[in-house]
Amino acid sequence: MSTTQKSPKALLFVDYIPAELRENRRWEIIYYAIDPFETNPEKKLKRKRHRVKPMDNKTERRKLAKRIINNINSKLTQGWTPFLNEKNVKAFSRIFDVFEIFLNQTQQQYKKEVIRKDTLRSYRSYINNFKIFLNSIDKSEIFINDLTEEIYRDFLDDIFFERDNSATTHNNYLTFLRTFTRWLIKRKYLAVDISQNITKLKTGEKKRTIIPLEIRNSIFKELKKENFNYFILCYTAFYCLTRRTEITKLKVKDVFLKNGIISIPSEVSKNGKSQIVTIPTELLKYLVIHLRKANNEDYFFSENNFAPGPIQLKPKKISDTWVRFRKLMKFDSKYQWYSLKDTGITNYLQLGLPTIDVKNQARHHSIVQTEAYIPKKIMKAVGNIQSAKLDF
Structure with a gap:
């Protein structure tokens, strides 16, 4: 609970007094919080100060102070106290x-x-x-x-x-x-090591998690029913092998339905090169529906529930939505959103398509990168080597 600014000695049952800016010779943010190590009830709340660094522009300095105040007050409402990390004096550096x-x-x-x-x-x-x-x-x-x-x-x-x-x-x-x-x-910016629980990956051949047909069909069926726009986004990743960030930057004008292609501009593409991907017929019929009312300058998928629109979609929203559906449908967590692209590449190769065509669709930097997706079970022995007799 909080209250307005009063003498802290009179406030025996509050948890904090919110932060406020005081513009004196030194600009300071002042607030009062519980010191869990204090035994004297008269001193339950103790004052904390944060200096607001000097800036040439006072308006910008006030904006910075406001962000710090909002951050402090948000933490105070959740029970946070700075006295647990007394030495962490630089925590509010940008x-x-x-x-x-x-x-x-x-x-x-x-x-x-x-x-x-x-x-x-x-x-x-x-x-x-x-x-x-x-x-x-x-x-x-x-x-x-x-x-x-x-x-x-x-x-x-x-x-x-x-x-x-x-x-x-x-x-x-x-x-x-x-x-x-x-x-x-x-240097006293952090009090704890937030990297210590993150482990390294095993090096070597990169593992590809392929979504089996039965599970994939269940996922697409559920997505199609629950969120048609997001279903089309996932279908696009699966068939056109587009990356998450690329999808958020593509615009309607980059999709050429009559030609059956999507143009990936250089400013959108991962490798900084303008490239073309093919829209398979199975996907094309859904894109016609998806884009029927869209404007050329709209984003292909936008913040408006993944429909075409003027506000750019954030990449993290794609992954977060996938996680929610994954939990709802209770399929294995090893099947991530990125698995759609891996599965699409692998399936194209299993169909017997020329590796160079799959490389171009995936926009890999080399044929070696594409060949890494070829399942070992479809590899065959070279006939003339298999029949060769070297005992001469």
Whole structure:
């Protein structure tokens, strides 16, 4: 429970006094919270202060203060108290600001020959991709104390599944996150290691989880009944082998129903190249329905319940919706949304389609990447080698 600002000594039965900004010579955010280690009931609530860093623009400084106040008050309503983490004095630093501090210190280490140039280059790349991911899930303005294990896991899933990278790449990113987290703890931005429970993947051949026909039919049948737009989105991933982030950026004008193709512009494509994918007839009939009232500038799938619309869909919503349906239908958690694309590639190869055609549909960088999807059970011995006699 909360109350208006009064003397804390008179408030013996409240849990906190909300944060407020005081613009004096030093701008400070003041609030009162429970100190669980205090035995004197007269001092149940103790004052906490957070300095608002100076900025040239007062309006922007007030906006920053407001975000910090909202963050503090939200935590206070849930029973949080800062006195459990007394030494964590930098918790309300903006994450993008902390990235810059980390990279600046890393740059200094390189100049002093503490780290190699390759390490500096790698750290910059990891941070840049982390920024892109945080922007994609609308978390670019969060504070360091909002950084969680869940965000780390979602980022690593994006690297491994969405970007179709190897287990080695996943593990390299995890190693970096652990390094970054230790740096945060040493410099009092975080109090606990949020990376410690995340384990590395086994390296080697990347495992593909294929959704069996019976389960796949059940999933599509249920999706078609419960959310037709989302069903079409999943069908598009299955048949056109489109990636999650790509789907959220595609617009109606990129779909050419008469030609039976979808154009993936360079600014949408993972590899930065404009490419074309074919729309199979089985999918085409549903896209005709999906796009019948859409405008060219609409997003192919939007925030409006996955229907075409003017507001861009967030990638995470695709995965979150899949998880909800998975729990509702109670099918195995190993079948993730990314499994639709893996299953589509594998099924095309099992049909005997030329590997080069499947490579182009999946937009893989090489034929070797596509061949990794070929099921061992459909591989056959080479006839002339099998019949060869080498005893001469």
